[in-house]
């Protein structure tokens with residue numbers, strides 16, 4: 001303690017010799033100056049704030065953001081190193097002259113200093129290499145400047161529903177721990193310009209979009225406390241995600257469409273493309289998920305996109321299964337029809353027509369030259385779906401019930417299974433494009 005007093009005195013000695021005589025280190029006269037120092041320090045009680053019983057002490061703050069090291073989505077916080085500067089006027093420290101004196105950081109323990117704290121900080125520390133990083137400077141008019149270098153991990157609530165097209169609003173709050181607004185008032189020394197260094201900051205995944213400062217009050221059960229808030233908005237650089245996740249998944253979807261241009265008969269080729277793309281997509285989805293907390297269950301924009309891509313890829317695989325099944329069924333139907341036609345031709349078709357349509361009895365009675373034409377008519381009737389059910393029953397059903405059941409099945413299936421692929425070639429890209437337009441419009445504009 002004695003050492004501190006000695007140091008303090010030394011500083012003041014320096015000051016006064018400076019103001020009155022200049023630098024005459026060798027001619028210090030303790031008996032001359034000691035009473036002045038004693039006078040200054042005699043009334044000084046570091047446990048009492050300035051303006052005690054007079055009014056609140058006004059504390060001006062300014063910040064220099066040296067770095068923002070880690071912005072963590074998993075912990076929802078960021079780590080920043082800041083220079084915090086506080087200035088206030090302590091009338092007890094007024095001394096003659098117009099000079100200022102910078103004191104040793106350790107002399108802070110002799111003076112009253114504000115009890116500012118960062119309410120949202122999880123961990124923070126004052127750097128102490130090689131000495132505690134504090135600065136204290138006293139001006140002759142009693143103004144005290146007190147600067148600190150702090151590294152703090154500060155909570156920032158993030159809304160990740162639009163990840164990675166998100167914009168995070170974080171704050172840095174400064175409050176007084178024990179003095180309420182009747183004792184202490186905070187203000188930013190230069191308004192929005194009080195914060196420096198944010199504009200030139202280089203961050204790995206983000207860029208600082210904007211920042212501003214506000215003055216407010218913290219309301220607690222014990223009263224109202226002064227509070228200063230620095231708001232800053234971080235915009236994530238989406239390019240990295242576009243290259244790492246969006247482009248590969250889009251290309252995978254396009255790759256799955258290749259299957260539509262491959263012949264339906266080459267089962268291994270098309271199955272291979274389908275299954276490989278589905279598996280690759282699954283891997284991509286897993287990879288995109290590991291970089292973020294999977295504990296919180298909200299759906300992020302990137303999950304939505306990967307889900308869309310997965311659906312399309314899976315759809316392409318199902319399309320082949322469907323097309324292949326229809327082709328096989330169509331072929332059996334064609335076979336059955338061909339068989340029936342042969343049977344019908346063998347049985348000469350005459351009895352058939354007599355029982356079937358009474359209207360057509362007249363053409364039936366005509367000479368045998370037209371039999372050929374009628375048989376073709378009949379086949380057309382049996383193949384198309386145009387005839388009414390009762391006519392069908394009469395026309396085709398009476399001869400074989402088996403054919404009818406086949407007929408009913410063929411109504412359910414697609415007319416020409418090879419068209420499924422040609423439709424898919426148009427439908428899949430169009431649908432994917434449309435979904436993309438809606439996706440990007442929604443996430444970029446709203």
Ligand SMILES: *[C@@H]1O[C@H](CO)[C@@H](O)[C@H](O)[C@H]1NC(C)=O
Nearest residue numbers: 026027028029030031032033
């Ligand atoms: C200090 O200054 C006072 C008055 O100016 C003088 O009387 C005294 O002798 C000085 N002491 C020394 C040690 O120089």
Ligand SMILES: *[C@@H]1O[C@H](CO)[C@@H](O)[C@H](O)[C@H]1NC(C)=O
Nearest residue numbers: 019020096097098099100140
């Ligand atoms: C300090 O005061 C002296 C005289 O009292 C004057 O000459 C000098 O210009 C002042 N310096 C500043 C920085 O105001």
Ligand SMILES: *[C@@H]1O[C@H](CO)[C@@H](O)[C@H](O)[C@H]1NC(C)=O
Nearest residue numbers: 089098100139140141142143
């Ligand atoms: C005290 O002096 C400093 C430096 O000369 C100046 O910046 C500050 O405004 C002064 N404060 C008051 C209350 O006059």
Ligand SMILES: *[C@@H]1O[C@H](CO)[C@@H](O)[C@H](O)[C@H]1NC(C)=O
Nearest residue numbers: 190191192193210211212213
């Ligand atoms: C600080 O910036 C905010 C947002 O840009 C603005 O609303 C406010 O008026 C500014 N304050 C000052 C003192 O310039």
